[in-house]
Amino acid sequence: MNVLLLTDKLIVGGAETYFCKLENHLAHRNLTFYYGAATGELQSRLLHQDKYVELTRHSHGRNFMTLYRFIKKHSIKVIHANSLRMLGYGILLKHFCEWDIQLIYTKHNVTILEKKMPLLFSKLLNTYVKRIITVSQFERDSLVLLGVNPQRIQTIHNGVDLQQFPFKKAGQTSPIHVGILARLSEEKNHELFIEVAEKMKNERQFRFFIGGDGPEKDYLQQLITRKRLEDQVVMCGEIEHPETFIKEMDVMLVTSKREVFPMVVIESMAVGTPVVSIDCGGIKEAVTDGVTGYLIPQHSADLFKDKITSLFSSTALYSHIVKSSRERVEERFSLDQMVEKTVREYLFITEGTKKFSSVVLNKE
Secondary structure: OEEEEEEEEOOOOHHHHHHHHHHHHOOEOOEEEEEEEEOOHHHHHOOOHHHEEEEOOOOHHHHHHHHHHHHHHHOEEEEEEOOHHHHHHHHHHHHHOOOOOEEEEEEOOOOHHHHHOHHHHHHHHHHHOOEEEEOOHHHHHHHHHHOOOHHHEEEOOOOEOOOOOOOOOOOOOOOEEEEEEOOOOHHHOHHHHHHHHHHOOOOOOEEEEEEOOOOOHHHHHHHHHHOOOOOOEEEEEOOOOHHHHHHHOOEEEEOOOOOOOOHHHHHHHHHOOOEEEEOOOOHHHOOOEOOOEEEEOOOOHHHHHHHHHHHOOOHHHHHHHHHHHHHHHHHHOEHHHHHHHHHHHHHHHHHOOOOOOOOOOOOO
């Protein structure tokens, strides 16, 4: 059975990183996998270039014809879409192809369609999509509230490669490093991160580091300059190796205005860097307040400051959170678990049953 995984473009982002992880690790003796996306900096991470079809960022008609020829050539029976746009291509291809194509949709974020036209969004999923994967239970519950058939939804949390993100940890740095790793865009709310740094300006044992690139880069640099925080806040630019950046931090912050289930949370927990995060989306499915990190109920710089200060007031507390975080990731959020559960969804579609005593992954 041949499966085609699709995502928009291979830029740095949660859905795209998820796509690359599956491309690198999916294997099963009864399944053959193919991949498609527009170009981007993550394309160099793909291991199966011979099974990759390149799309364009600008022409839907061209993409449709490219995909039509590709799925016909390779007898694709399952399309796994990792964006609503790719799902749209899948629905059209399902109509135009001479054989039945089954659709899987992994929902990574909130889409414009579900916000503007929720009834249409839920109808599309209920009508055309065989299986829907959500990366958090929170997102699953949100879909059910929209009217999506719960029998079609399976939650598969994002997974961390525990070899890429090994447990660190020698001790805290001096000064203490406070980090954020996210695309420099409005929804990630870096302004709050900078406000926290401003609140802690007179506490010289803390320095703040912003990892990532994006459209708000110049604005954020100007904001740092305007607040005279150049000695306190460092913009590090695009981070090629997130595991290295996270290891070098003593605490990671998540200040986003909205999230579903950000990878940086479980990556930080894996290496042993405590997380102080806004309580939104499915983050609480990984972070238990006071046990595997801290959750902040509202976007308050004062509350973030208080939790950071509390975290570093006790060596025993810090060590407990570090240890508990790694254990939680090993138990629930490993890459192997994510891959195996995803393969189960392909087998369910192709073989029509979920009664698999074990999924044998071909690691060759």
